[in-house]
Amino acid sequence: MSEGGEKKGLIGRANAWLMRIGPVTAAGLFAAGIIFWGGFNWSFELTNTERFCISCHEMSENVFREYRHTVHYTNRSGVRATCPDCHVPKEWGPKIVRKIQASNELWHKLLGSVDTPEKFQAKRIRLAENEWARMKANDSQECRNCHHYEYMDFAEQGRRAVNTHSKAFAKGETCIDCHKGIAHQMPPIEQEIGAPKTAAMN
């Protein structure tokens, strides 16, 4: 057996490599790593801001306008939930997955799929169902980032809310099962009121 690499093991080999490239290059590489990761993360988080979301008129003129009348935009204590708080997962893995999926949205931005309010209205039901399905699948994780039902004080809730919440939690339902359309306008829903709605869901 020679005095070669395998005897020294991984740390030994790393040490040998460091000696070979020299401490200055090593420190340079370390700094470059910080700058690269920091830069990546910074630009990544830049796409997770409300300002970024509403820099496209598709968002600012449709969903953002509707959201401005809701409790997640303005309320008595001034605590807000902005676009990414609900629509981008907080955990790293799911966040990356969602961001990769979002590249499809860039494609549709180029195609102009929802570039007028009329086009947006026509697509609203599909877009909403996508988002409802996503929230249903992850047990409304983005709601629960703030609203932990384990910590809800039922004595502070209204009678209606207590009844409905305790029944729904017992059945294993998740927030989005009932709380649809709390931040945006709803797509057409058939409710047996007025003229029958075309292209409505039940």
Place this chain on the structure above:
Amino acid sequence: MRRAHLQGLKFLLAAMVFLSAAAGAQEKPPAVKTIRGATPIPESNPADTYRMERHDRVIPRNHTWQPPIIPHNVKGYQITRNVNTCMVCHSRKAAPQSGATPVGKSHYLDRDGRQTPNISTRRYFCLQCHVPQYDAEPLVGNTFQGPAGKGKP
């Protein structure tokens, strides 16, 4: 001639000052009590802030045919072309589970009195007749006593 003219002007000015002072002394606050107070007509009084009340229990009606009052907060409830949030709980289908008051039979009649399969289109905007309550005192007092009977405690 010129001096006399000036003198006349002085006299006139003095008379005006005297008269306006006398008028000021005579002026009394108006006998009519106004709700708008001293706010000039082109301006508006700032509104107080009121909150929708949460009774969460049926509020008794004051007279026959009175549309039931909404005993809960309806802030943010959408009534749009796409959806009527009230129907989530108050539709005939949902009411048994939600415990809400179901929509009345009268709402299934069109303007000619014919039965409609859905709730009549003219009943779409619930808040035209059913109103939520705010924590505001009535601006004007009122001694109305509804007849005893239906809906009275």
